[in-house]
Amino acid sequence: MLFDSHAHLDDSKFDADREKVILSMQESGVSYIANIGYDLESSRRSIVLAKRYPFIYAVVGVHPHDVENLTEADILELKELAKSDKVVAIGEIGLDYYYDNSPRDLQKKWFERQIELALELKLPIVIHNRDSNSDCMEILRKYPVKKIGGIMHCYSGSAQMAKEVIDMGLCLSFAGPVTFKNNRRGVEAVAEVPLSKILIETDCPYLAPEPVRGTRNDSRNVKLVAEKVAEIKGISFEEVAKVTTENAKRVYRIK
Numbered sequence: 001m002l003f004d005s006h007a008h009l010d011d012s013k014f015d016a017d018r019e020k021v022i023l024s025m026q027e028s029g030v031s032y033i034a035n036i037g038y039d040l041e042s043s044r045r046s047i048v049l050a051k052r053y054p055f056i057y058a059v060v061g062v063h064p065h066d067v068e069n070l071t072e073a074d075i076l077e078l079k080e081l082a083k084s085d086k087v088v089a090i091g092e093i094g095l096d097y098y099y100d101n102s103p104r105d106l107q108k109k110w111f112e113r114q115i116e117l118a119l120e121l122k123l124p125i126v127i128h129n130r131d132s133n134s135d136c137m138e139i140l141r142k143y144p145v146k147k148i149g150g151i152m153h154c155y156s157g158s159a160q161m162a163k164e165v166i167d168m169g170l171c172l173s174f175a176g177p178v179t180f181k182n183n184r185r186g187v188e189a190v191a192e193v194p195l196s197k198i199l200i201e202t203d204c205p206y207l208a209p210e211p212v213r214g215t216r217n218d219s220r221n222v223k224l225v226a227e228k229v230a231e232i233k234g235i236s237f238e239e240v241a242k243v244t245t246e247n248a249k250r251v252y253r254i255k
């Protein structure tokens with residue numbers, strides 16, 4: 001039993017075979033998927049998928065890449081979407097200083113606004129953080145995020161920073177990059193972080209893990225991330241699968 005805690009199965013790369021891919025999940029051991037929005041449109045699409053398939057849950061939010069023209073009216077619309085039955089978190093929200101697709105002051109403003117929305121709705125947050133550790137942590141420290149919890153997705157920070165993230169009441173999710181050769185920092189973080197705080201994800205269609213790196217990723221490959229975590233921690237695949245699934249269900253509050 002595996003839980004892909006972060007997927008984008010609504011992406012156009014699945015237009016030709018989405019149904020087939022999704023229906024092959026359960027026979028591949030994937031029992032739960034959180035499909036993540038990155039703007040209003042993909043948030044709506046995530047809800048549509050969640051309504052159609054019992055094992056898919058939706059996360060709604062606006063990614064830092066897409067905040068440039070965001071308005072307060074959009075936040076109100078997001079709030080309405082978040083009231084839908086199978087919405088389990090607000091995300092993905094955060095900062096991305098690697099691509100800098102939106103001005104940094106706007107990234108920060110809308111990251112904060114969406115944390116406030118999550119606190120208001122009492123929903124956990126799914127955080128995207130790339131090359132923006134210091135500002136991201138500074139913003140998170142300003143809010144009582146412990147009350148809602150959440151996930152630092154595709155974690156790429158140090159083992160040191162992981163400790164502070166955990167102290168804030170958040171979990172860390174690891175994706176394909178942890179399987180890449182020479183990713184010493186990712187391996188160190190997995191080794192240091194207690195299994196009770198680890199989630200696994202694909203971030204599909206991106207970030208396919210080894211040995212299928214470079215191909216279109218899908219949720220079935222979360223198995224390869226679980227295998228890597230098991231190898232690093234020296235425990236069984238079954239234990240990683242079981243505990244990371246429990247962790248994701250706890251964070252997303254799935255019964």
Ligand SMILES: [Zn+2]
Nearest residue numbers: 006036092203
């Ligand atoms: Zn994502």
